[in-house]
Amino acid sequence: xxxxxxxxxxxxxxxxxxxxxxxxxxxxxxxxxxxxxxxxxxxxxxxxxxxxxxxxxxxxxxxxxxxxxxxxxxxxxxxxxxxxxxxxxxxxxxxxxxxxxxxxxxxxxxxxxxxxxxxxxxxxxxxxxxxxxxxxxxxxxxxxxxxxxxxxxxxxxxxxxxxxxxxxxxxxxxxxxxxxxxxxxxxxxxxxxxxxxxxxxxxxxxxxxxxxxxxxxxxxxxxxxxxxxxxxxxxxxxxxxxxxxxxxxxxxxxxxxxxxxxxxxxxxxxxxxxxxxxxxxxxxxxxxxxxxxxxxxxxxxxxxxxxxxxxxxxxxxxxxxxxxxxxxxxxxxxxxxxxxxxxxxxxxxxxxxxxxxxxxxxxxxxxxxxxxxxxxxxxxxxx
Amino acid sequence: xxxxxxxxxxxxxxxxxxxxxxxxxxxxxxxxxxxxxxxxxxxxxxxxxxxxxxxxxxxxxxxxxxxxxxxxxxxxxxxxxxxxxxxxxxxxxxxxxxxxxxxxxxxxxxxxxxxxxxxxxxxxxxxxxxxxxxxxxxxxxxxxxxxxxxxxxxxxxxxxxxxxxxxxxxxxxxxxxxxxxxxxxxxxxxxxxxxxxxxxxxxxxxxxxxxxxxxxxxxxxxxxxxxxxxxxxxxxxxxxxxxxxxxxxxxxxxxxxxxxxxxxxxxxxxxxxxxxxxxxxxxxxxxxxxxxxxxxxxxxxxxxxxxxxxx
Numbered sequence: 001x002x003x004x005x006x007x008x009x010x011x012x013x014x015x016x017x018x019x020x021x022x023x024x025x026x027x028x029x030x031x032x033x034x035x036x037x038x039x040x041x042x043x044x045x046x047x048x049x050x051x052x053x054x055x056x057x058x059x060x061x062x063x064x065x066x067x068x069x070x071x072x073x074x075x076x077x078x079x080x081x082x083x084x085x086x087x088x089x090x091x092x093x094x095x096x097x098x099x100x101x102x103x104x105x106x107x108x109x110x111x112x113x114x115x116x117x118x119x120x121x122x123x124x125x126x127x128x129x130x131x132x133x134x135x136x137x138x139x140x141x142x143x144x145x146x147x148x149x150x151x152x153x154x155x156x157x158x159x160x161x162x163x164x165x166x167x168x169x170x171x172x173x174x175x176x177x178x179x180x181x182x183x184x185x186x187x188x189x190x191x192x193x194x195x196x197x198x199x200x201x202x203x204x205x206x207x208x209x210x211x212x213x214x215x216x217x218x219x220x221x222x223x224x225x226x227x228x229x230x231x232x233x234x235x236x237x238x239x240x241x242x243x244x245x246x247x248x249x250x251x252x253x254x255x256x257x258x259x260x261x262x263x264x265x266x267x268x269x270x271x272x273x274x275x276x277x278x279x280x281x282x283x284x285x286x287x288x289x290x291x292x293x294x295x296x297x298x299x300x301x302x303x304x305x306x307x308x309x310x311x312x313x314x315x316x317x318x319x320x321x322x323x324x325x326x327x328x329x330x331x332x333x334x335x336x337x338x339x340x341x342x343x344x345x346x347x348x349x350x351x352x353x354x355x356x357x358x359x360x361x362x363x364x365x366x367x368x369x370x371x372x373x374x375x376x377x378x379x380x381x382x383x
Numbered sequence: 384x385x386x387x388x389x390x391x392x393x394x395x396x397x398x399x400x401x402x403x404x405x406x407x408x409x410x411x412x413x414x415x416x417x418x419x420x421x422x423x424x425x426x427x428x429x430x431x432x433x434x435x436x437x438x439x440x441x442x443x444x445x446x447x448x449x450x451x452x453x454x455x456x457x458x459x460x461x462x463x464x465x466x467x468x469x470x471x472x473x474x475x476x477x478x479x480x481x482x483x484x485x486x487x488x489x490x491x492x493x494x495x496x497x498x499x500x501x502x503x504x505x506x507x508x509x510x511x512x513x514x515x516x517x518x519x520x521x522x523x524x525x526x527x528x529x530x531x532x533x534x535x536x537x538x539x540x541x542x543x544x545x546x547x548x549x550x551x552x553x554x555x556x557x558x559x560x561x562x563x564x565x566x567x568x569x570x571x572x573x574x575x576x577x578x579x580x581x582x583x584x585x586x587x588x589x590x591x592x593x594x595x596x597x598x599x600x601x602x603x604x605x606x607x608x609x610x611x612x613x614x615x616x617x618x619x620x621x622x623x624x625x626x627x628x629x630x631x632x633x634x635x636x637x638x639x640x641x642x643x644x645x646x647x648x649x650x651x652x653x654x655x656x657x658x659x660x661x662x663x664x665x666x667x668x669x670x671x672x673x674x675x676x677x678x679x680x681x682x683x684x685x686x687x688x689x690x691x692x693x694x
Contacts, residue, residue, distance in 0.1 A: 057594055077597040090595035094613045103609075104599040149599065 007068025008032050009054065009157055009189060014063035016049050016213075023049040025213035027063070031191060031206075033156075036183050038192045038204035042236070042373070046213040047193045051159050054191065055084050067156055078107075083150035084159040088166065089142045091134035097121070097145055098130040104153040120152045123182065140171045147179070151186060160192040164199060176202045197237050197373075201225070209233050211371065229272040231279055231362045232371035240281045241331045242368050243305075245361075247276040254356060260327050264303045265356040277364040284332040286358040289321060291341060292349035304353035307331060309346050323352060439667035449663060457668040465652050465669060472648040473676075475562065476631035479569035483577040483626050484619065486570070491581035491618070496590070509578050517572065521639050524568050528558045528640070560642035568636035576625035584618025585611075620688050628677055649673055 009031040016024040024046040031037045039047040052058040054065060056077030064073045072080055083104070091100050101117045110116075121127050124144035134142055143163060150158055163179070164172045180203050183190050194200050200207045201221035208218040209232070217224060217233045228234035234242065245257035245264055254265045257280055264280050273279075282303075289309075290298055298304055307323035310330065314337075321333040321344070331352055344350065439457055443449040462469070494505045512520055527534060535558050538544040547553045552563040588611065596606035634650030637643065643651060649669060656666035 055598060057597070076602075077594075078600045078602055082598075084595070084598045086591055086595055088589075088591065090589065090591040092592060092595070092610060103596070103601075107600040107605060153599070 007156075008066075009191070010066040011050070011054075012064045012066065014050065014053065014065065015061050016046070016053060016058065017061045022213050024053070024060075027213070027215060029208060029215060029218065031189060033068075033189055034187050035206055036180070036190045036192065036204045038194060038200035038207045039210055040194055040197060040200040040207050040237075041210035042195055042371075045210045047195075047210050048161060050210075051084075051161055051191065051193045054157070055082055055159055056080050081156040082159060083153050083155040083157075084161060085143075085146045085150050085163045087161045087163070089134075089146040091142055091145055091149070093134055095133075096130065097126065097132050097134070097137070100134065100145055101149045101152055103149060108153075116152055120148045123151070123185070124148045124178075139167050140175060143167065143175060144178070147182065151182070151188070154186075155188060157189045157191060160190060162194055163192070164194075164196075172199070179203060201237075207237075209236060211236075225283070227270055227360055228281070228362070230370075231366040231368065234279075234281050234360070234362060234371070235369065236371035236373060239284055239332060241284060241287070242279040242281045242362070243325070243329065243331075244364065244368070245278055245280045247273075247278065255361065257361065259305070260325075262305050264305075264359065265301075266359045266361040267357055270357075270360040273361050273363045275364070279362045279364055279366075279368060281360050281362060282354050282358055284320075285334040287331075287333045287352050287354045289323070289333050289335060289341075289344055290351045290353065291343045292351060295351060298351060298353050299355075301356065302353040303356055303359055304351050305331070307350055307352050309344060309348045309350055311346060312344065323350060435667050436671055438663055439665075439671050441664045443664075445661045445663070454664065457664045458672065461665045461668045462672070465649065468647050468649045468652045469669075469672070469676075471646070472631050472650070472673075473680075475566050475569060475637075475648060476627050476633075479566050479573065479630050480577075480623050480627045482566065482570045483574050484623060487574055487577040487581055487622065488619075491578050491585055494578075494582050495585035495588075506582070509575050509582075512575065517635065518639075521568055521572065521635055524564070524571065524640055525559065528564055528567065530557055530559060534558070559640065560646070562641065562646055564640040565637050565646050565648075568640040569630045569633060572633075572636065573626040573630055576629070577622040580621035580625065581615065581618040584615045584621075588614050616688060620685060624681060624684075628681070631677060632673060 011027055011029050014024055014027045015022060027046075027050065039050060041047045049058060053060050056072070056075060056079075060073060064071055066072070067081065072082075092103065095103070098117055098121075101120055102113050105113050105116060117130070118127070121130065124147055126141060126144055126148065129137065129141070129145075134145065137145065143166075146163070160179075164175050167175060176199060179190075183203075192200070192204060201224075205220065206218065207221055207224055209216045209224065211232050217229045224233060224237050228237065228240070231242065234240040243259045243264070245259035247255055248258045248263070249256040252268075254267055255271055257264050257266060257278065259280060266280060271278075292306070305325055307325050309321055310324045311322040313320045316337070318337060319335050319340070321335065323331050323333060325331055333352060437451060438449070440451065440453045440455065441449040442452045442454045442457075490509070494502055494509075498505050526532070529535065535544065535556075538547075538558070539556060544553060544556060544558070547563055548556070552566070553561040558564050558567075592610050592614070593606050596610045597603070601609060631648075632650050634648055634654050637646050637648045637651050641647075653666050653669050653673075656662045656669070660666075
């Protein structure tokens with residue numbers, strides 16, 4: 001079946017409406033064969049609906065889905081060379097592990113079930129568990145059975161719907177590496193849906209950030225992180241410091257913006273704002289803190305803002321500072337613990353500064369806090 | 384059991400140990416909680432069963448009094464005289480159970496998966512007949528299946544009646560007073576007992592399992608055969624037992640809708656022997672027989688269905 005339709009997965013102007021609400025809104029995208037692709041977004045952004053349309057479990061309202069040359073938009077799920085690893089695994093509780101993994105092969109009447117199941121269980125390191133029932137396995141083992149059950153069919157496309165959501169942090173890390181290893185080994189296109197940015201960045205070659213049924217930005221994890229193009233992406237993927245600013249000067253290499261009387265330079269290729277009003281941003285680890293009296297040590301040409309330290313938390317490898325800008329906005333700084341300045345304590349007057357090439361500018365049409373994940377770090381650590 | 388577990392083992396208690404009297408009382412709590420149920424069972428199940436069994440081995444008459452003589456021939460003579468009714472009971476009950484399953488499964492499936500907001504309304508409708516008496520509901524079928532009624536006329540016109548008559552379920556262009564009427568009554572009366580356990584097991588079924596089967600190349604029919612149906616087996620087993628057992632012992636349907644003695648079931652025989660012939664020992668022997676046969680059949684069935692771990 002894998003030979004009938006293989007190649008790139010193309011979604012063409014895909015739309016899915018539930019009543020008046022567009023869960024997926026005019027989505028077009030191409031996923032190259034053999035890549036590990038992640039659809040990342042908050043819950044309700046339409047990523048799962050997109051996945052279900054590719055699997056055939058949901059019919060698109062408009063648009064088409066192509067796998068290679070063949071149009072699979074209306075094909076029944078059981079006729080698509082696509083397999084899914086479901087969010088809660090959906091293992092068949094009445095069948096043992098062997099029969100769970102063999103299910104797809106048996107439905108298609110393929111010979112050599114025993115050898116193939118044995119090989120697949122070896123790949124996911126579950127040899128010896130053939131006769132167990134799913135409820136006798138741990139969460140991580142069930143997850144691997146779910147992967148084996150899908151992969152044994154050699155689909156052109158493997159869909160993963162939040163596959164690690166039910167696992168604890170340590171097991172997730174382990175399974176992330178495991179999935180990446182398997183994907184490299186079998187070379188099948190993986191489309192992975194998740195709301196966990198860390199998970200998406202660790203595993204995927206290409207990440208598409210989805211919001212309200214549309215793709216905000218698509219690219220490699222490094223590209224998305226270093227050069228976000230929308231406020232949503234800047235906030236959803238990692239943390240960003242964003243300041244309102246107005247363009248005052250357009251040079252050949254840089255644009256200079258004014259933020260409450262402070263001049264900030266942004267390289268032209270990192271300008272993503274249409275008008276003069278924009279959010280100027282920088283990632284917290286790119287920023288350096290300098291004691292106010294040492295202003296002369298700040299490299300020339302750096303963007304700089306005066307601030308007061310509000311909070312400093314020592315994390316061992318680094319220190320996280322929260323500083324307050326003169327107009328009340330807060331600003332985060334991650335500093336590596338190379339040489340700690342003992343004067344950098346709460347209430348100290350400081351300068352925050354960073355190189356212009358780390359600066360990006362976003363359109364001001366979105367609010368400053370679009371895409372902010374409440375308790376971003378806490379969220380992943382506790383889940 | 385949990386009450387016992389709360390008693391710390393001697394010598395390891397870190398906190399203050401309860402006084403010995405309190406511990407002794409704690410040990411009795413589970414038995415106290417069990418007591419009402421045990422007393423009920425002893426008085427109204429075990430004792431009557433023993434009495435029934437002992438009556439089945441007595442000789443005598445109501446006028447002269449009964450005597451415990453361990454007369455095992457009560458059984459053989461009852462069997463040789465009433466085996467047709469015994470076989471008929473299991474036959475009717477079996478057909479009624481299969482018919483009820485055939486009607487209830489699609490119904491329960493619809494309520495569980497397709498009814499949407501009408502789910503509760505449909506469930507109430509399934510239970511609604513219980514608001515009228517068993518007797519009235521059965522009598523209503525006399526009208527429904529009346530000789531010149533629309534159902535019988537339609538069946539006759541379509542040739543169904545002739546076919547049923549050929550296999551012996553009906554006779555003389557009638558439905559009333561035939562085996563078909565009795566089986567119909569049994570099916571109708573025990574349908575809710577089949578529907579509700581089926582619904583309960585289907586409702587619990589995770590629809591994602593069916594999606595997963597479809598994702599793994601199972602057509603809707605195969606997905607039903609390999610996933611939905613096996614997972615609903617506990618409901619099928621519970622439903623068939625709840626239908627078959629009371630149907631096999633029923634005598635109202637055979638009496639009101641059938642024609643005695645032609646459609647007499649074992650319940651009718653026991654009824655007659657106890658209340659009219661006053662032959663208590665043989666009535667008791669037949670009751671014990673019915674009980675034992677049902678227990679053996681149920682045990683075999685449950686084992687064959689292989690649902691011990693699913694129930």
